[in-house]
Amino acid sequence: MNGRHLRVHKRLVQSFKDANSGLLLALAQERNIKLQLSAAVLVLCFSWSIHVSLTYLVVIFVLIGGVISLELINTAIERLVDLVTKENHPMAKAAKDTAAAAVWWFSVMAAVIFIVIVFATLFH
Numbered sequence: 001m002n003g004r005h006l007r008v009h010k011r012l013v014q015s016f017k018d019a020n021s022g023l024l025l026a027l028a029q030e031r032n033i034k035l036q037l038s039a040a041v042l043v044l045c046f047s048w049s050i051h052v053s054l055t056y057l058v059v060i061f062v063l064i065g066g067v068i069s070l071e072l073i074n075t076a077i078e079r080l081v082d083l084v085t086k087e088n089h090p091m092a093k094a095a096k097d098t099a100a101a102a103v104w105w106f107s108v109m110a111a112v113i114f115i116v117i118v119f120a121t122l123f124h
């Protein structure tokens with residue numbers, strides 16, 4: 001590996017370490033993300049037990065990834081707002097509540113799609 005490739009490799013490894021530390025931080029501090037990961041394990045076990053098709057399984061993985069990713073972005077926005085102001089401010093509330101709404105909206109859609117997948121698998 002030449003010098004340039006080594007630098008690119010080190011940057012990639014460092015980016016991965018930073019992202020991993022962000023995930024661990026959110027896991028340690030956010031109750032919601034623990035609940036969502038537990039729900040994801042249950043959903044995957046149930047999906048496996050009813051033999052969902054490979055296509056549906058891919059959809060389920062995308063939905064789980066979407067919920068967890070949005071929760072991580074929500075956590076980042078919460079931290080950023082807290083860093084910017086400790087005061088009670090309507091814009092701070094709007095930022096936090098809108099970020100939280102993004103998670104909830106996607107989670108509700110994911111739940112609806114999962115129910116459709118379960119019915120389609122059991123009663124096709």
Ligand SMILES: Nc1ncnc2c1ncn2[C@@H]1O[C@H](COP(=O)(O)OP(=O)(O)OP(=O)(O)O)[C@@H](O)[C@H]1O
Nearest residue numbers: 032078085086087088089090092093094096097100
């Ligand atoms: N600086 C602020 N100014 C005004 N309202 C705020 C402020 N910080 C938080 N809030 C509001 O207080 C409530 C709780 O905020 P908090 O930061 O504790 O989020 P949370 O309940 O821990 O969210 P989550 O459950 O997603 O982790 C939210 O409705 C939020 O909009």
